[in-house]
Structures are given as C-alpha cells and as structure tokens.
Amino acid sequence: MRVGIIGVGLTAFRPSTPEYSWKELMFEAASRAYADAGVDPRADVGSFVTCAEDYYEGFGIFDEFVPDQLGAALRPTCTVSGDGLQGLANAFMQIQTGLIEVAVVEAHSKISDVLTPIGIIEHGLDPIWNKPLGFHPYVVAGLEAAAYLRATHTPTKALDAVVSKTRRNALRNPIAAYGAAVDMDHVAASEARFEPLRSLDISGPADGAVVLVLASDRAARRLHANPVWIRGVGWASDSPSLETRDWAGATYARLAAGMAYRLAKVRRPSSEIDVAEVDDRFSYKELQHLEALGLAKSGEAGKAALRGAYAADGRLPVNISGGSLGCGNVFEATGLHRAAEVALQLRGDAGSRQIDGAKVGVAQAWRFVPSATGAVAVLGAGP
Amino acid sequence: MTFLERTTDARRYRAWEGNMEADYIYTSGLAGQRFFVALRDEGRLLAARCTACGLDYLPPRIFCEECFAELTEFVPVPPEGQVASLTVAHQDRTGALASPPQVWAFVTFKGVRGGLLHRLLATPDAARPGMRVHIRVRPREARTGTIADIEGFEPARSTK
Known part of the structure; x- marks a missing residue:
C-alpha cells in the first residue's frame, strides 16, 4: 500500500509569538493543513500523531493536552517523544496496517515561552x-x-x-x-x-508549528488529492x-x-x-x-x-x-x-x-x- | 487567515510565569560504584571488560554494547590518554560569557572503547588535538566519589 502526503500546513516561524498560545499555533498549522488537503478532521481523519517532549512544553503528560486544537477530541491520538519525522514514520506505519486511512502528524515549537532553553x-x-x-x-x-x-x-x-x-x-x-x-x-x-x-x-530559536495530512492511496483517490508519496x-x-x-x-x-x-x-x-x-x-x-x-x-x-x-x-x-x-x-x-x-x-x-x-x-x-x-x-x- | 482577529497591542498579552520543580538523586549503579570508589580512594580510572568482544569500556558499564553480555571484570585504564577532539567554549553553562574561555576535551585511551569528556587544563593556544594528557585528581581529602574528583586533563609530563 502506498502512503502519501495530501496536506501541508505551516505557520510562520518567528523568534517569538506573544499573541498565540502554543495550542493556537497548532490550531493555525492544522487549519492550514486541512484546508490544503480538503479534509474535515472531525469526519475524515482516523488518527492524530503529535511529537513533543514535556520539558519543552513546560508541563507533564503532553499527550493529554492534544486533542481539541487538532480536531482530534474523542479520536485515536498518540504522542511520539521525538522529532516530527519520527512521528511521520509512525503515521506512515499506522496507515500501512490498514486500520487507518488518513492520519495527521503534528510538531511544533513555542521555545520563546521557555525562559531557560539551554537548561533543558x-x-x-x-x-x-x-x-x-x-x-x-x-x-x-x-x-x-x-x-x-x-x-x-x-x-x-x-x-x-x-x-x-x-x-x-x-x-x-x-x-x-x-x-x-x-x-x-x-x-x-x-x-x-x-x-x-x-x-x-x-541556528537561532524560533516558534512555529507544522502539520501534515497523510493518506493511503485509496483514501487519496477518494479525497481527490494530489499526493506526494x-x-x-x-x-x-x-x-x-x-x-x-x-x-x-x-x-x-x-x-x-x-x-x-x-x-x-x-x-x-x-x-x-x-x-x-x-x-x-x-x-x-x-x-x-x-x-x-x-x-x-x-x-x-x-x-x-x-x-x-x-x-x-x-x-x-x-x-x-x-x-x-x-x-x-x-x-x-x-x-x-x-x-x-x-x-x-x-x-x-x-x-x-x-x-x-x-x-x-x-x-x-x-x-x-x-x-x-x-x-x-x-x-x-x-x- | 485562521483566526478572524489578531491582537496587535503587545500590552494586552497575558502570560503566567511558572516552573517545573523536580529534584532527583541519580544512582551511579554497580559499574559507577566501582569506578567512583576507585577514583576517590585510589585516584585511578577503571574500565569494564567484555572478555567475549575483547573490549574495555570507559565509562564502565555492566553490559556490553556489542554482544549484550553482563560484564563483571574491571581493569585499570592506561594512565596516559590522547585528546581526540577539543573545543574552546566562550560561553559558560548558562550562556553567559566565559572569561577566560574554557577548554573542553574528549580524551581516548589506547585499547579502551570510549573515553572521558572533561576540562583540558591548558590555555587555548597550547591545546592541540592529539596531545598526550593524564588526569589531574583533586587531593584525597577533597574527593567525594564523583566525576568532579577529576579536575581535568593536563598535558603529560613526557610532552611538556
């Protein structure tokens, strides 16, 4: 089974983002990705993978803070404690199982909220x-x-x-x-x-969020998407x-x-x-x-x-x-x-x-x- | 545009300052115990030997990275090592200007898998990759059985 990227959503990367909370950054990237893919997260997405480390977030059990800003409430979610590309590999495999047809991968930085990044x-x-x-x-x-x-x-x-x-x-x-x-x-x-x-x-620090929408070849056809495989x-x-x-x-x-x-x-x-x-x-x-x-x-x-x-x-x-x-x-x-x-x-x-x-x-x-x-x-x- | 409106007045932003307080002890484990007691009491470095792979690990550990065997034998590390790489740091651990700059080195020892990262007790101008060094340990009464019992690496006498 082939798996493709059917939606790309990025916020601007900026040294600080005082007007947004980290959840709002995720919301913006997700909104852009869903618009790009032409999907409704409440109806079309089967799984949501986020990539984060509690220390960078400033609170424990990051995955508990996820669902709402991605449109993922009451849906399968999981957090990979690693880089977003490790999350992409995870979502790729979830689709390969046949259990999931469309999966979302998210990763972000709100490093400007961290007063002691070098300490982390x-x-x-x-x-x-x-x-x-x-x-x-x-x-x-x-x-x-x-x-x-x-x-x-x-x-x-x-x-x-x-x-x-x-x-x-x-x-x-x-x-x-x-x-x-x-x-x-x-x-x-x-x-x-x-x-x-x-x-x-x-490199200097920046805030920003990235969301990709992944789909099986069958789902990509159904959604009339133009996937990158x-x-x-x-x-x-x-x-x-x-x-x-x-x-x-x-x-x-x-x-x-x-x-x-x-x-x-x-x-x-x-x-x-x-x-x-x-x-x-x-x-x-x-x-x-x-x-x-x-x-x-x-x-x-x-x-x-x-x-x-x-x-x-x-x-x-x-x-x-x-x-x-x-x-x-x-x-x-x-x-x-x-x-x-x-x-x-x-x-x-x-x-x-x-x-x-x-x-x-x-x-x-x-x-x-x-x-x-x-x-x-x-x-x-x-x- | 994702949000219909955006705040442009920075004075309207709200933030809450907080921290994640967490304190730990870090147990050094069986291999660490052997190493740090030998360092404190005898002022010498120990490596853990994997007889199956013919490897001596520094820092010592009780499992072999290659064959996953349990390691129980500890052997002394040769007194003289060699600077494999070094960097001159112009910032201290908090990011503040380090004056004078700090010289840090990764030192390897002949026949030993691994090595030690520590201060190089030489000026930036005198510090060279490949230079031969040995550890300088603190006086016996000042040693507590941690990596800080080593003050750093100093140039070996033979090359002074």
Missing part, C-alpha cells in the same frame, strides 16, 4: 558522567564539529559557505525567521562561541553515551538513510535524489549529514559546498527552505518542516524557491545536541 538541553546530558562538569551543552557540538572537520580535512571556510548559502535561501522563504544576505566574510568574522563554531554557525522512512540511534559514539561521522543518519533507501529502492542516492533538506542546526551538520546520507563522499561535502554544488542552481539543491540556520531552530518540528518543504518542492508549490523538475527528495532529522538519533524520509512526486 543540558538535562539531555548524562547526569553522572557529563552534567556535573558544568559545561554549556553546545560544547558537544563544538567537540563534534572539531572532530568532523579534522577527520574529513574539511576547511572551516566550507562552514562559511554553508551559512551564507542557507541564510540567503531563507530570503526566498516567507515563513523563515532568520533570512539574511550573509557573506562568507561575515560568518568568518562572527564571534567565536564553541570553537571551531562561531555565532553564525549556530512517502517512498521510504528510517530511523536509528548511535550509542547514547558521548563517550562511545562516533564523533566524526553521523552514524545515526547513515543507518536511518540506509533503512529509508532500502524501502524506497534508492540504490545510488547521489544520482537519484533531486533535492535534500538536512538538519543544519549547526553549520557543520549540513556537510556531515550529506556525507552520512550518501549524497557526498566522506570529506567531499565541504569542497562541494565551496564550489556551490548545494545552491539552488547547483548539482544538488540542499536546504532550499533556508534550513534551520535561515528559518530558525523549531526543535521537535525541525524534521517535519523539512518533509513539508520537500513535499512542496515535489508538488511544484515552493514559490520563488521552486527547483524545476524535482521528482525525488529526501528529508533528514536529528534530535539536536546531545543526541545521536535521527530519521530520514524519501519522498517522490506523483502520480
């Missing part, structure tokens, strides 16, 4: 071995960036190219919070933070401990991509994928993830970035959405946003940032520092 991220550190040392959790990204650059002989300049390209891409995305005409020199001159990372290598999904985790994981490569992304490519029958990703949206919440992650996804050979992504290979007119357009560097870090909504962007590209609905002729795209998610967990989805244009 710090809680992800091992409480016995790491956290008592008292370091900023982005130290993990600094250590990993240094290890990646050194192992792959990637020059720091390649990070300047990633940031400049991606934040410029965001200028063409009306929902992006951090679009800017940033030059490579600006990046190189920005303040040192967690060396080799500088302030412009690190989910050809494959995968997810994986590297060793949870900082001490025993792979510091140079994104093993979790390599394994997740392997699973998704198997399902999608993608054998040569570098020649079969037309657009890629990968996690770039730190600049080096874009390059590391491209290599893990088999879209560049190990150590080649940085050189290709410097040649402009990942620009809109390059060999493989990457993070045309503006990525997280340009759109903002929307935490658990990050991967679902990327799936939404790929879906828009494959539908030909990406506005002024449309990549002509895109038929197959990949979206990849990572659960941010200090995790070594990720998910991948391969999407294909209809019919």
